[in-house]
């Protein structure tokens with residue numbers, strides 16, 4: 001079971017994932033919403049949580065600070081070093097073959113493998129493994145990227161004309177070999193994510209818009225003002241607050257999940 005070299009090159013050499021969630025307003029929205037949703041579903045600390053594809057451990061660190069007993073797994077050595085330095089128990093490995101016993105965790109969080117595993121059969125393996133290590137009744141939560149995200153994001157950034165070939169391929173196939181933005185990435189439709197979670201045996205599957213419609217305000221700001229002072233109209237009230245409020249309001253209306261660039265899927269081990 002090998003990890004594609006492109007992933008190693010992307011996260012190991014080209015791109016430092018450790019700063020992503022703090023470096024942009026979109027990242028800060030994602031972080032706040034992950035915390036919202038994990039708080040809603042996880043049992044109280046000191047429950048045991050597996051962070052699968054946990055990267056440098058930003059979410060694991062937050063969970064640990066709240067008193068959870070966290071184990072992280074990730075294939076990239078640099079991430080394991082970063083997570084370990086942050087005081088997290090981290091092991092190098094693959095979501096498709098977890099080193100843990102059946103029902104070891106009260107909840108599992110899979111934020112990475114769903115969008116980095118190209119083959120549906122590999123995603124199914126990863127979901128089955130996450131389910132296996134979760135206790136009966138415990139939650140398996142995943143993050144996936146909406147297939148529409150590139151179309152809308154590139155339009156708001158006014159880069160659609162240059163990226164039209166890539167965007168068209170992603171809309172059609174859920175993947176583009178020319179995608180210059182990320183390491184090997186698969187994009188889901190909402191229906192596809194739902195059926196992948198249900199096929200892995202989870203019950204009560206729900207898909208939330210993680211960044212929600214408010215995420216597009218953050219994409220706009222990041223695309224046009226990154227590193228520059230914001231005009232007054234975008235400073236007050238704090239646009240992060242606006243985006244968060246928007247996405248929390250939309251969460252009560254399941255039909256609005258389609259408007260979110262990131263999808264948060266969750267189901268319970270039966």
Ligand SMILES: C[S@@+](CC[C@H](N)C(=O)[O-])C[C@H]1O[C@@H](n2cnc3c(N)ncnc32)[C@H](O)[C@@H]1O
Pocket residue numbers: 007011017021052053054055056058059073074075076079093094095096111112113116117
């Ligand atoms: C964008 S990072 C997300 C990190 C963190 N989970 C978060 O949400 O901020 C995607 C992560 O998925 C990991 N990943 C990709 N394929 C994986 C696999 N087959 N098994 C486990 N982790 C994987 C990558 O190494 C990377 O750390």
